[in-house]
Amino acid sequence: xxxxxxxxxxxxxxxxxxxxxxxxxxxxxxxxxxxxxxxxxxxxxxxxxxxxxxxxxxxxxxxxxxxxxxxxxxxxxxxxxxxxxxxxxxxxxxxxxxxxxxxxxxxxxxxxxxxxxxxxxxxxxxxxxxxxxxxxxxxxxxxxxxxxxxxxxxxxxxxxxxxxxxxxxxxxxxxxxxxxxxxxxxxxxxxxxxxxxxxxxxxxxxxxxxxxxxxxxxx
Amino acid sequence: xxxxxxxxxxxxxxxxxxxxxxxxxxxxxxxxxxxxxxxxxxxxxxxxxxxxxxxxxxxxxxxxxxxxxxxxxxxxxxxxxxxxxxxxxxxxxxxxxxxxxxxxxxxxxxxxxxxxxxxxxxxxxxxxxxxxxxxxxxxxxxxxxxxxxxxxxxxxxxxxxxxxxxxxxxxxxxxxxxxxxxxxxxxxxxxxxxxxxxxxxxxxxxxxxxxxxxxxxxx
Numbered sequence: 001x002x003x004x005x006x007x008x009x010x011x012x013x014x015x016x017x018x019x020x021x022x023x024x025x026x027x028x029x030x031x032x033x034x035x036x037x038x039x040x041x042x043x044x045x046x047x048x049x050x051x052x053x054x055x056x057x058x059x060x061x062x063x064x065x066x067x068x069x070x071x072x073x074x075x076x077x078x079x080x081x082x083x084x085x086x087x088x089x090x091x092x093x094x095x096x097x098x099x100x101x102x103x104x105x106x107x108x109x110x111x112x113x114x115x116x117x118x119x120x121x122x123x124x125x126x127x128x129x130x131x132x133x134x135x136x137x138x139x140x141x142x143x144x145x146x147x148x149x150x151x152x153x154x155x156x157x158x159x160x161x162x163x164x165x166x167x168x169x170x171x172x173x174x175x176x177x178x179x180x181x182x183x184x185x186x187x188x189x190x191x192x193x194x195x196x197x198x199x200x201x202x203x204x205x206x207x208x209x210x211x212x213x214x215x216x217x218x219x
Numbered sequence: 220x221x222x223x224x225x226x227x228x229x230x231x232x233x234x235x236x237x238x239x240x241x242x243x244x245x246x247x248x249x250x251x252x253x254x255x256x257x258x259x260x261x262x263x264x265x266x267x268x269x270x271x272x273x274x275x276x277x278x279x280x281x282x283x284x285x286x287x288x289x290x291x292x293x294x295x296x297x298x299x300x301x302x303x304x305x306x307x308x309x310x311x312x313x314x315x316x317x318x319x320x321x322x323x324x325x326x327x328x329x330x331x332x333x334x335x336x337x338x339x340x341x342x343x344x345x346x347x348x349x350x351x352x353x354x355x356x357x358x359x360x361x362x363x364x365x366x367x368x369x370x371x372x373x374x375x376x377x378x379x380x381x382x383x384x385x386x387x388x389x390x391x392x393x394x395x396x397x398x399x400x401x402x403x404x405x406x407x408x409x410x411x412x413x414x415x416x417x418x419x420x421x422x423x424x425x426x427x428x429x430x431x432x433x434x435x436x437x438x
Contacts, residue, residue: 049357052353055353056350056353077424078424079417082413086413086416090409090413111414116414116415116417117417117421117422118414118417118418119417122413122414122417124410124414127410128407128410128411130406131275131403131404131410134274134275134403137267138267138268138395138399146407147407149375149380150407150411151411153372153373153375154372154411154414154415155415156372157368157372157415158415158418159415159419160368161368162420176357180357180359182416184350184354185350186409186412187346187350188346188347188350188365189369189372189373190408191309191343191346192347192366192369193373193376193405194309194341194342194343195337195343196373197401198336198337198338199337199374200380200381201298201301201381202298203336205296
């Protein structure tokens with residue numbers, strides 16, 4: 001298809017498509033003449049993946065480049081791919097708060113006690129440590145015990161997610177599954193947490209019943 | 220205390236403190252002379268709350284103003300406060316994808332079936348609908364059934380969170396608890412999901428065992 005058709009099918013403008021090609025995020029089309037190139041379904045697929053990373057994951061183009069490089073590198077297995085995607089969508093916080101190093105040790109000890117096999121450089125470990133530091137600065141007396149309900153909830157979700165990973169001979173399918181699943185379902189999980197908080201809050205405060213609104217359209 | 224002491228205690232620069240005062244996010248200090256004002260512990264507390272919203276929640280100053288207004292408005296109860304905080308940290312996606320309206324109806328039907336009491340305008344409903352639309356555009360055949368594990372995980376986390384809300388006569392304490400808890404523990408939940416994905420992925424691919432790294436420090 002022509003670039004105009006690719007643009008229509010992907011809902012990405014022609015200048016943006018050309019920009020992605022210049023940045024190396026998208027392969028150039030096959031030249032048909034001096035002014036025309038031909039694009040295939042793999043271009044459309046890659047564009048949709050980039051837009052998901054931008055629109056849903058709020059990932060910068062720099063980080064998208066590193067995610068795409070990993071998808072295209074057949075030497076990288078699913079497990080390592082997960083690390084790259086996690087780092088791209090949730091980089092380690094840059095903070096150098098006093099107490100952060102101690103908090104990182106606390107988190108490491110907790111993860112060890114739980115018995116999980118986690119790479120030491122995983123940004124999520126630093127994020128959890130930063131959360132402890134932030135809460136304590138705000139006057140909350142918290143220990144790593146506060147993590148328990150989150151750890152259990154995450155455990156059940158991740159077990160289900162890994163079982164559902166697409167089984168395919170095309171490695172690119174699996175890679176895309178990991179990227180999309182990680183990013184889109186992060187939004188799904190946090191959205192459900194908000195709904196669940198509303199639900200439990202309204203159970204605790206029956207006076208704030210919104211049932212009278214239940215006949216209006218949810219829009 | 221003087222503004223220099225407030226700055227040292229909060230780790231927020233003096234120009235930034237002055238900027239927050241001009242923007243109405245922070246009350247002015249009590250004038251002591253033409254060039255000096257006095258600040259109290261309530262200023263320090265408010266500054267820490269603003270920094271948490273900025274640093275952890277990545278919330279814009281506009282949205283912070285609306286969160287603070289709700290904290291300070293004694294007519295707003297905990298339940299309504301939750302809605303304001305949720306909207307501030309996760310605004311409804313602006314998308315107008317074809318199929319979004321139908322997906323919103325699907326999500327509404329699912330929430331009704333689950334029996335949760337949710338305000339129709341809640342952004343999370345639109346986020347879930349947008350996730351369905353995005354996945355389908357990427358070729359995933361999904362129905363609202365895909366939400367089930369996330370709904371259950373969120374339910375158990377939120378039940379525990381609402382039970383743990385600070386009980387205090389000072390309404391501002393409860394309000395701050397809602398704001399901080401919602402934002403900081405969102406990071407905690409998504410960080411644990413990343414760890415849990417790594418854990419289950421390494422169980423499925425034992426060859427990628429990282430146990431040999433377990434003696435190095437997690438930093």
